[in-house]
Amino acid sequence: MLSASVLIGWSSFYSPIALDFGDESQRKGKRPVGLALAPPLNYWGEKYSPYREHQRQSAKYWALLLESYYTRIPRNALTACCQDEPMPPSRTPVTRWGDHRVEQRGSDAVSSMLVTGAGIDPGWRLELRLHDADASRIDHTASPFLGIAAFHGARTASGVRFGDAVTPATLTGVRDATTDLVDHFGFTPITVKAPLTSPARYGERPRSVYFSRGVDSLSTLIHYRDRLDALIGLDWIGSPYGTPQQDEIWAATTTAAAEIGLPLYRVTTNARELLDPIETWNHSHSVVLAALGVLLAGILSEVWISTAQREDLTPDDSAVRPGLLAGWSTEAVTIVRASAASGRNAKARMVAADSFASRWLKVCWEVAGDGNCGACFKCLTTMSNFAAVGELAAVQTRFRAPLTPAAVAALELTGVPYHSLLNIIELVDDLPVGALREAWASVFSRYWPDRELPAATRLRQTSR
Numbered sequence: 347m348l349s350a351s352v353l354i355g356w357s358s359f360y361s362p363i364a365l366d367f368g369d370e371s372q373r374k375g376k377r378p379v380g381l382a383l384a385p386p387l388n389y390w391g392e393k394y395s396p397y398r399e400h401q402r403q404s405a406k407y408w409a410l411l412l413e414s415y416y417t418r419i420p421r422n423a424l425t426a427c428c429q430d431e432p433m434p435p436s437r438t439p440v441t442r443w444g445d446h447r448v449e450q451r452g453s454d455a456v457s458s459m460l461v462t463g464a465g466i467d468p469g470w471r472l473e474l475r476l477h478d479a480d481a482s483r484i485d486h487t488a489s490p491f492l493g494i495a496a497f498h499g500a501r502t503a504s505g506v507r508f509g510d511a512v513t514p515a516t517l518t519g520v521r522d523a524t525t526d527l528v529d530h531f532g533f534t535p536i537t538v539k540a541p542l543t544s545p546a547r548y549g550e551r552p553r554s555v556y557f558s559r560g561v562d563s564l565s566t567l568i569h570y571r572d573r574l575d576a577l578i579g580l581d582w583i584g585s586p587y588g589t590p591q592q593d594e595i596w597a598a599t600t601t602a603a604a605e606i607g608l609p610l611y612r613v614t615t616n617a618r619e620l621l622d623p624i625e626t627w628n629h630s631h632s633v634v635l636a637a638l639g640v641l642l643a644g645i646l647s648e649v650w651i652s653t654a655q656r657e658d659l660t661p662d663d664s665a666v667r668p669g670l671l672a673g674w675s676t677e678a679v680t681i682v683r684a685s686a687a688s689g690r691n692a693k694a695r696m697v698a699a700d701s702f703a704s705r706w707l708k709v710c711w712e713v714a715g716d717g718n719c720g721a722c723f724k725c726l727t728t729m730s731n732f733a734a735v736g737e738l739a740a741v742q743t744r745f746r747a748p749l750t751p752a753a754v755a756a757l758e759l760t761g762v763p764y765h766s767l768l769n770i771i772e773l774v775d776d777l778p779v780g781a782l783r784e785a786w787a788s789v790f791s792r793y794w795p796d797r798e799l800p801a802a803t804r805l806r807q808t809s810r
């Protein structure tokens with residue numbers, strides 16, 4: 347008996363997710379009978395998955411998304427996907443964190459900890475670095491590391507032995523955030539313990555926002571300009587992200603910050619060496635941004651991180667969940683979830699109306715400098731966000747290729763995180779009837795064979 351399935355994407359574990367059309371006896375028309383998830387290899391390359399609970403959650407999420415928008419898959423079709431997997435062996439690896447140091451290295455202030463555990467090179471240290479600053483200005487406790495330690499432990503189902511002192515609010519917050527990761531990311535519950543120390547006292551300090559020059563951070567900055575006094579920029583040094591191309595992007599970010607007249611604090615870290623093997627950056631970035639934010643305790647009182655999705659399309663496992671971000675805060679620095687508007691189309695309207703924002707827009711990592719390639723998924727969605735509000739002309743020169751329906755229709759979405767794919771829904775909802783909207787709808791139809799997307803239905807109706 348032949349069965350059929352169509353690959354529609356990848357879970358956050360890089361495990362394939364397919365629409366299952368069943369065998370010939372089950373096949374009735376075009377409607378799939380369920381979702382299929384292949385079990386991924388785990389962190390150690392073994393075939394069992396200690397993350398099956400998360401996988402089920404991820405499957406549930408996909409089912410809800412698809413049910414709502416495309417295919418009305420019965421949710422109970424999912425129960426078969428992971429239940430037969432064996433439990434993980436009793437081995438519980440432990441990751442040890444210790445030997446915290448705060449040092450002046452040349453012109454940079456560096457806080458680091460030794461991390462020891464499965465899959466981690468002997469002697470490896472996690473570094474959090476504030477460039478061109480005196481070491482007296484950064485947090486002198488191990489507080490900035492505890493969130494990353496808990497994230498790593500809960501993700502790999504390993505115990506965490508954290509040997510250096512953190513402040514009371516850090517410990518409480520990280521415990522709350524870890525519960526949030528268990529509830530919404532499906533991570534494994536772990537016990538988070540650390541020695542305590544008293545928090546340092548700081549006076550008034552500026553509020554800041556992470557500044558990547560994307561639609562989200564630019565709209566936050568210009569909308570809340572009166573409340574923000576500083577910018578933080580995440581840059582990269584060393585392999586593989588610290589490239590000459592990245593240097594050019596950073597140089598443009600520095601010029602933009604000078605133009606708007608705000609201090610720009612340059613932070614870097616090697617945290618992705620630890621986290622990339624176990625989790626996507628899409629999920630891990632907020633704990634890293636928060637760690638680098640609370641590092642700047644002597645300089646900043648608040649660090650804002652901008653959201654990406656329209657509120658009603660925000661995935662349950664968004665890395666900028668409010669509870670999660672609040673949990674990464676310390677007594678000295680509050681991590682704030684910021685959004686100037688719900689959705690990228692509305693934010694595009696704000697960026698288009700502001701000459702600073704529209705002149706410095708940078709969404710693309712495919713080209714060096716301060717421009718955008720105009721051809722990648724990120725560029726084409728962003729240009730379409732502007733087109734959806736009739737403002738593409740305001741940013742057209744920022745892109746090196748024009749927005750055309752043909753370029754959209756030719757997009758290959760393999761490897762695009764499903765969080766980013768949600769932005770397409772917003773586009774099909776808001777683009778005016780025409781070739782561009784049909785091109786995005788055609789992208790849907792290639793990846794989701796049964797188009798019962800409400801916006802696509804409207805598209806068909808209005809096209810008649």
Ligand SMILES: [Zn+2]
Pocket residue numbers: 709710711712713718719720721722723724725726
């Ligand atoms: Zn691009």
